[in-house]
Amino acid sequence: MERLNPIPILKGLWITFRTAFEKPVTKQYPEERFEVPPRFRGRHHLRRYDNGLEKCIGCALCAAACPADAIFVEASENSDEVRFSPGERFASTYEINLLRCIYCGYCEDACPTQAIQLGHDYELAYTNRADAIITREQLLDPVPDGAEGTPRQVEPGVFTRSIPDMPDPV
Amino acid sequence: MILEWVLKSVVIILFGLVGFAYTTYYERRWLARIQTRIGPNRAGPWGLFQPVADGLKLIFKEELVPENAYKVAFMLAPVITMVPAVIVMGVLPWGDLWEIPAFTLFGWDFPGYVLDLSLANINVGVLYILSVTSISVYGVVLAGWSSNNKYAMLGGLRSTAQMISYELALGLAFLGPVIMAGSMDIFEIVKFQQHNWWTWAPSQVVGAIIFFIAMIAEINRAPFDMPEAEQELVAGYHTEYSGMKFALFFMGEYVKMVAVSAIFITLFWGGFAGPGVEAFPWLGPAYYMLKVFIVLGIMIWIRGTLPRFRYDRLMAFGWKILLPLAIFNVFLVAVISFARFGSA
Numbered sequence: 001m002e003r004l005n006p007i008p009i010l011k012g013l014w015i016t017f018r019t020a021f022e023k024p025v026t027k028q029y030p031e032e033r034f035e036v037p038p039r040f041r042g043r044h045h046l047r048r049y050d051n052g053l054e055k056c057i058g059c060a061l062c063a064a065a066c067p068a069d070a071i072f073v074e075a076s077e078n079s080d081e082v083r084f085s086p087g088e089r090f091a092s093t094y095e096i097n098l099l100r101c102i103y104c105g106y107c108e109d110a111c112p113t114q115a116i117q118l119g120h121d122y123e124l125a126y127t128n129r130a131d132a133i134i135t136r137e138q139l140l141d142p143v144p145d146g147a148e149g150t151p152r153q154v155e156p157g158v159f160t161r162s163i164p165d166m167p168d169p170v
Numbered sequence: 171m172i173l174e175w176v177l178k179s180v181v182i183i184l185f186g187l188v189g190f191a192y193t194t195y196y197e198r199r200w201l202a203r204i205q206t207r208i209g210p211n212r213a214g215p216w217g218l219f220q221p222v223a224d225g226l227k228l229i230f231k232e233e234l235v236p237e238n239a240y241k242v243a244f245m246l247a248p249v250i251t252m253v254p255a256v257i258v259m260g261v262l263p264w265g266d267l268w269e270i271p272a273f274t275l276f277g278w279d280f281p282g283y284v285l286d287l288s289l290a291n292i293n294v295g296v297l298y299i300l301s302v303t304s305i306s307v308y309g310v311v312l313a314g315w316s317s318n319n320k321y322a323m324l325g326g327l328r329s330t331a332q333m334i335s336y337e338l339a340l341g342l343a344f345l346g347p348v349i350m351a352g353s354m355d356i357f358e359i360v361k362f363q364q365h366n367w368w369t370w371a372p373s374q375v376v377g378a379i380i381f382f383i384a385m386i387a388e389i390n391r392a393p394f395d396m397p398e399a400e401q402e403l404v405a406g407y408h409t410e411y412s413g414m415k416f417a418l419f420f421m422g423e424y425v426k427m428v429a430v431s432a433i434f435i436t437l438f439w440g441g442f443a444g445p446g447v448e449a450f451p452w453l454g455p456a457y458y459m460l461k462v463f464i465v466l467g468i469m470i471w472i473r474g475t476l477p478r479f480r481y482d483r484l485m486a487f488g489w490k491i492l493l494p495l496a497i498f499n500v501f502l503v504a505v506i507s508f509a510r511f512g513s514a
Contacts, residue, residue, distance in 0.1 A: 004491065009476065016475040020203040
C-alpha cells in the first residue's frame with residue numbers, strides 16, 4: 001500500500017468546513033420563485049385584440065403543426081348577431097391536452113394571427129387526467145379594459161375595419 | 171436503590187432514543203451546510219419535527235420478510251445490533267459525584283445521599299465497553315446471513331471482517347488511558363484527566379487519533395461504510411429489511427455514533443471535566459453534552475468530505491497501518507507515564 005499522506009485529507013476537511021459558512025444556494029420554493037426568462041414557454045394563452053375580439057380564427061394550423069398532437073380545434077362560422085373574431089371563422093372548440101404538450105412553441109410559430117402564445121405559467125399541477133385538458137374558456141385571455149367581450153353583436157352592412165389599428169401589432 | 175437504577179436507566183434510554191432522533195436531524199442539517207444547501211426546514215419550526223415525520227413513515231411502511239429467510243435470526247438481528255449501543259452508555263459518568271445534603275420535606279426526613287451520575291460505576295469499565303461493542307458484530311452477520319440474499323450475505327461478511335479488524339486497534343487504543351491513569355475504572359480515568367490535564371493531552375494525541383479512526387470504522391460510518399454502500403451492494407446487510415426493523419438498524423447506527431462519541435470524550439477529552447466544574451457541579455453534564463455535540467459534528471464533517479475506502483484498502487489500513495501504530499502508542503504512553511509519574 002503506498003504512502004497514506006494525511007495532509008491532503010486535512011486540506012480537504014478545511015475546504016468543506018469553510019464551505020459551511022457560505023450562503024446556501026437553495027431557493028425556498030413557495031416563498032422564493034425562479035425568475036423566468038422573457039421567452040420562456042409555459043402555459044398557452046389565446047390572445048385578443050385591443051377591441052375585445054378574439055384573434056383566433058379557427059384555422060387549426062396549430063393543431064397541424066403540433067408534434068405531440070395535443071391540440072384539438074373545431075371551427076364555426078361567425079354571424080353578425082354572434083361574433084367572436086373578425087372575419088368568417090372562429091374556434092368554437094379549442095382544447096389543449098397539457099399532458100401531451102411538449103411546450104415546444106411550434107403552435108405559436110404556426111399561428112397566422114398570433115392568437116396562441118405560450119406564457120410564463122409553469123405551476124400546472126392536476127390531480128386527474130380530465131383536469132389536464134384545458135378548454136377554450138380556460139385558455140382565453142381576459143377582455144382588455146374599455147372593450148366589450150365576445151360574443152358580441154355587430155350591425156349588419158357596416159364595413160368598418162374589424163381588425164383594429166394597433167400601435168404594436170403583436 | 172432500585173428506584174435510582176430504574177430512573178437512571180430510563181434517562182439513559184431516553185437520551186439514546188431522543189439523541190438518535192435529533193442526531194439524524196443534526197446530521198442532515200450540518201451535512202447540508204457543508205454542501206451549500208439547507209437541510210430539512212419544513213416539518214415544524216426549523217424542521218425540528220422531521221425525525222417525528224420519519225418515524226411515523228417507517229411505522230406505516232409494509233414489513234416484508236423474504237420467503238426463505240431464517241425468521242428467528244431475521245427478527246433478532248436488529249435487536250442484537252441496537253441493544254449494545256444503548257447499554258454501553260451505562261458506565262459513562264455524566265458528572266462528578268453529587269452530594270445531596272440531608273433535607274426535610276413535609277415533615278419527612280430525607281438523609282444525605284451521594285449520587286453517582288453514571289448508571290453502574292464498575293471497576294473494569296473499559297473492559298465492559300470493549301466487550302459490549304463486540305456483541306453488535308453478531309447482529310450484522312446474522313442480518314446478512316438470514317436474509318437469504320447473496321448481496322446481503324456479502325455485505326454482512328465484509329462488515330464483520332471490517333469490525334473485527336478495527337477492534338484490535340480500538341482495544342490497543344483503549345490501553346493508552348488505562349496505562350496513564352493506572353485504572354480501568356472510568357470514573358478514575360476522568361478524575362485523573364481533571365487533575366493532570368496538561369500531561370494527559372499531549373501524550374494521548376496519537377491514541378486519540380487512532381481511537382477516533384478505529385471507532386468510525388467500527389460503527390460502519392463513512393468513509394468506512396463499504397458494507398452498506400448503496401452503489402456497490404444495494405444496501406449491504408440490511409437490504410432485505412423494511413419498516414420498523416430497518417428503523418432499528420438505522421437507530422443502531424446513530425445510537426452507536428452517540429455512544430462512541432461519548433466514550434471518546436470520556437477517555438480522551440476529559441468527560442465531564444472542564445474549567446469551573448468544581449465550583450459549579452451542574453457544568454459537568456453541560457460540558458459532557460457540548461463535547462459529544464462537537465465530536466458528532468466532526469464525524470459528520472468527515473462523512474461529508476471523504477470518499478469511501480475501497481474494501482481491500484480498508485482492510486490493509488486497519489491491519490498494516492493502524493495496528494502497528496496502536497502498538498507503538500502503547501509503548502509511547504507507557505514511557506511517558508513512567509517518566510512523568512514514576513512506576514505504577
